[in-house]
Amino acid sequence: MYEIRVYPSARSFLVEAEAWLLSREDRHNLMLSLAYAHASVQDTRTSTHGTDPEDPFYATVEQDGRLVGCVMRTPPHKVLITDLPVVAAPVVVAALGEAFDRIPAVLGPADAAQAVAAEWAARHGGGWHLGMEQRMYRLDEVTAVTGVEGRIRVAVPADFALAVRWGEAFTLDAGLRFETDREMVARWIEREALHVWEVDDSPVSMAVAQGRTPHGIRIGYVYTPPEHRRHGYAGALVAALSRKLLEEGVRFCVLYTDLSNATSNAIYQRVGYEPVEDVRDVDLVTEEET
Secondary structure (H helix, E strand, O other): OEEEEEEOOHHHHHHHHHHHHHOOOOOOHHHHHHHHHHHHOOOOOOOOOOOOOOOOEEEEEEEOOEEEEEEEEOOOOOEEEOOOOHHHHHHHHHHHHHHOOOOOEEEEOHHHHHHHHHHHHHHHOOEEEEEEEEEEEEEOOOOOOOOOOOEEEEOOHHHHHHHHHHHHHHHHHHOOOOOOOHHHHHHHHHOOOEEEEEEOOEEEEEEEEEOOOOOEEEEEEEEOOHHHOOOOHHHHHHHHHHHHHHHOOOOEEEEEEEOOOHHHHHHHHHOOOEEEEEEEEEEEEOOOOO
16 A cells, blocks of 8 residues: 655655665765755745645655655656655656646656656646666766866856856757756856866866765766867866865765766766666656647
């Protein structure tokens, strides 16, 4: 017997789910870090799910009183799910349907994400199709990169315009549905999350460190423009940034790759990243879009 419990805030969700999520802190970095971020701004709104489409959604899935999975959504983005029993998809979709008229996609371990998306389409119409397949990697110790010209540095306000352009190019290259907006880039720079690799005082690659959890952090938005590729800059930047983060006190770093991009997968493994799990986007389309 599966049941779903929906929570009115990130804080109340973490009270119930944090220990379970921390049991595999690397796999759950994205969900944990988002919940921590929401809680840090005192997200204590009372539940209005089903009436306010802007409300974040937090839920746990339980079997006979035992937590077996978690679900989260921050509109207008996709639904995030942990690994959970595929037979729990109906209770997950029933709760999501009370909160939202539509959802764009489900991201999580492939079987669970596909089951939830298929159940949503069956109940609400439209269809679904498999999207990007990603692999999560974890690094505990950096393998040194040598022979690459340049150095890492923290991005500064003078890098803002370039970072906005590169962020937009990253989303296009990755086929992502969301945009890297100017406010997001400004927050990266303000928080010293954005780093660049520069050669002769000119940036040639960028990466972002964010999503801090008690022992880990996530690296993403790794982008090198076409004119600077095939020089090893991205690998050198990720290695240097990972080492910097470990020296500052995190125990591990995680990142996601597009499994269809053999080059990036090879680069990250060469600097010490090891596979953790595969996840998949399952995109949903309305009847009008089918």
